[in-house]
Amino acid sequence: MIVNGFAFAGIHCGLKAGERPDLALIVADRPASCAGVFTTNRVVAAPVVQSRALLPGRAQVVVVNSGNANACTGAAGAAAAARTAEIAAEVVGCAPSLVQVASTGVIGAPLPIGRLESGIPLAAEAAAPDGLDRFARAIMTTDTRPKVRVAQGPWTIAGACKGAGMIHPNMATMLAFLVTDAAISPGDLDRIWRAVCDRSFNAITIDGDTSTNDTALLLASGDGPPLQGDDLAAFAALLEPVARELATDIVRDAEGGTKTIELTISGAADQPDARAAAQAVALSPLVKTALFGEDPNWGRIVAAAGRSGAIFEPGAVRLWIGDTLLYDRGVWQGAGAERAAHETMTDAEYAIRLDLGAGEAMRTIYTCDLSPEYVRINADYRS
């Protein structure tokens, strides 16, 4: 898949052991509109501090390294992020302010900038319009597979992401990079990107932990049809499924996860209530272990919503697993319904819907179960 105006690279520069790719590059033919959504964690990695200050705006290069998060690295980390942008700017021939930098990997270790000094020119040389798959491999840490999605309509949209929980070694979490040929201003791109991220990359939760490095960028080259009037809505409609599938790919690849759940809270009094209830249910260890056990344990789901702070009458609640109504306004629907729900839960992907009966607000998020394997992976002593 080619997106006019962009070239991609993924090479090995020496941050990871062996020959695994650890340096990824996106190079635009000229400054592209760029919008970014970043971690809300108070503890923020140096590349995020540097890059988010430049957006929304324009970008011509995106440099991503895996194998080192450049987080909790103090003044030396900030200098390394600045130097990374300088190297890339020099190689491509643009201003350093047109370079977006992202890092993922081990926290607290100094970024060996020398490997980027030699690596970035090699990556720029290797960059090619058909290089997105190599890019996707070079941003992986504990991911088991590269994650690439594309869409074609009036515009072409392609993207790659990485993530599998905020996991071993640690901080090795969510990064996403999408490009499009749409001709769209940075301001419009930013507005659309924030709304789309809210329903995709910010609608997935594996273990409730956010990282110091989370970054989701969208670049638009302007090589495709210009957007006017209703085009913005059409573009957002083309973009959203790509972002949502990429986000869901992260959940599908969750370490120790065996199920991908689309969880919808409906009938909430307002949007904050819908979000609070969705978070509480999706992050409840008791709910997550029941999902792993394929146990339609409606009591745990209703009780998790009950402690979320969302306002509702317990007697007005309804719960569906797949198409099966399991609990209807205070009444358990019997052993037959429970068997049908259990049957649904043996699938790898299915939906759960909890209606609070308190209003019209709705929120859908994507989550996974909690398995002994998750504990085993994350309890491994790092050294």
Next chain:
Amino acid sequence: MIVNGFAFAGIHCGLKAGERPDLALIVADRPASCAGVFTTNRVVAAPVVQSRALLPGRAQVVVVNSGNANACTGAAGAAAAARTAEIAAEVVGCAPSLVQVASTGVIGAPLPIGRLESGIPLAAEAAAPDGLDRFARAIMTTDTRPKVRVAQGPWTIAGACKGAGMIHPNMATMLAFLVTDAAISPGDLDRIWRAVCDRSFNAITIDGDTSTNDTALLLASGDGPPLQGDDLAAFAALLEPVARELATDIVRDAEGGTKTIELTISGAADQPDARAAAQAVALSPLVKTALFGEDPNWGRIVAAAGRSGAIFEPGAVRLWIGDTLLYDRGVWQGAGAERAAHETMTDAEYAIRLDLGAGEAMRTIYTCDLSPEYVRINADYRS
């Protein structure tokens, strides 16, 4: 241990299989001052709805059944809770409004009131001043051992609790009952009890799930020395360690838990920030799995605080595990400190302190680790 004015019983009435005790009674010689702290979950069991409406006030009987939570049981559940109070009132010869009722066990199943009809008179007959151990056994569900603590000073305080996470089958969670011979008004007792619960039963977290049935009662018979002036503070000081040890006993007995952690957030800007950071760290699956793995993974602890909403500068944070300063204002303290911290983490109980460097507020809570065993236990299909 005898507390003047109270008798206790624990018998088998047929709610649990086998001969295991499942009905517990406290009978006071006359109406005692009574204070209660209850679940904040919106989904609340029938006995909680009934009992909390009567407090603070006086109580002469406490009826506790295990094996059935009488939760999500609708109008029939409310009638069963009311009937339980009537039976006990009749047997003891007091008003039904002087009866506190608590239930713990399986959710959603109707409470077989017939077994209480025959059981409560037998329990009242068996009640004896030295019966607290039998009481403690009869309120257990998945607990592995009874939990009893006592203190003697100017007043005698004794109590029992049950809890081991909100766990299989489900809703089988925290109940605590303390008695004292202090002569104290219901209003004073309520004020002291709320403050003490905040630092004991409301300062423990195993998996973040609260139940529909959580209840902590304190009854004062008035047979001991009356409280005047500074006595209230002295009484609270005698009470707090009893409550805290009982609460910590629940963490020590957490199913699948192998470590008991005293987690202190200090240097927070205000109390809500201290609480938010403590909750985020204590409930982070990544922190909890690292505790299980005896891994001094400071990055996970700092990052969990970072997403808590608490305001602090990442460069001002300090972290101790046991007595070892591991992370000092942005600087990792090296491999020697990490080895010392790891050594501490091999203990069954130890302290972690995170200073946010943002103010003077402090919060201490008690939590446990997350083991594969927790997942195994809670993933078991109920049927």
